[in-house]
């Protein structure tokens with residue numbers, strides 16, 4: 001039983017004016033963009049800034065929130081990711097990629113723990129020749145001397161061409177982007193995870209993983225995607241769910257216990273966007289309907305009153321028994337790190353996509369940087 005459809009959301013605007021797709025300078029006939037007939041049918045193509053001749057979307061600057069992305073941009077990023085991944089396979093290609101952004105510098109400001117996002121951004125930069133500096137522990141920066149967060153970000157921007165940041169608190173990437181929009185030498189801000197709220201670049205790599213996995217099966221459109229675990233506090237599930245308004249007839253199944261259900265703001269957004277969803281605590285009742293299951297861990301670092309203690313993972317776990325009930329062509333994803341909710345015995349099943357998902361992150365983040373610095377035309 002899926003939630004009722006409502007009106008479709010047309011456009012999302014962030015407070016920082018550079019974070020969104022710029023509106024098209026010229027109104028184009030919307031029916032002629034062949035890469036995505038859905039946008040054309042909806043008549044949104046010109047509003048979303050798609051160049052109907054090249055299929056390229058307008059440029060990206062800040063990356064703050066999954067809601068800023070259009071279908072045209074997602075499609076373009078997926079194509080670009082495949083191109084980077086393919087080009088990087090040969091020595092010659094890898095060398096070419098290394099020259100693409102060799103004059104650029106990036107700051108990795110990660111004050112919340114990270115393994116994959118940090119390493120994949122760092123390596124994506126290196127793939128493209130971007131030199132990186134990092135702060136991972138705020139106790140080693142002038143913040144301990146009382147320097148304000150905004151002054152710290154402005155200082156980073158004096159030395160680099162892009163700031164990639166992960167913070168424990170929500171809203172700090174947007175705050176940094178708003179600061180950049182007020183100064184004379186703004187640099188793009190990339191949100192690499194903001195508290196419990198958003199993880200837009202994870203959502204992009206998840207979209208790429210889904211597209212790649214369903215390449216022969218019509219892509220993401222029309223798929224039934226389960227999101228399971230701590231959906232209340234897991235930013236990856238939130239961000240991925242937000243992107244689903246860009247795809248036709250996707251149905252989401254939220255599988256979580258009462259205490260960790262998806263938040264109401266996200267569900268309201270899905271209703272407004274016309275994305276169908278249902279909620280259940282019973283994995284067994286839906287597992288055989290799923291085309292993908294996106295498993296997440298308990299976000300115990302956000303506990304305030306021991307919410308996670310004594311939690312019984314058993315009903316929200318994927319192991320060999322659950323794999324037997326999953327469709328033969330369905331996939332299992334996980335943003336990692338994992339806890340007991342995903343048994344290592346699943347790792348060797350060809351439907352386990354999380355290690356590929358992890359590697360896709362590096363390629364997608366490289367594609368994103370290429371798009372931000374507008375060098376996509378130099379790859380061919």
Ligand code: MLT
Pocket residue numbers: 116117193199235236296297335336337
């Ligand atoms: C994240 O940064 O949100 C993750 O990679 C997923 C998690 O920590 O569960």
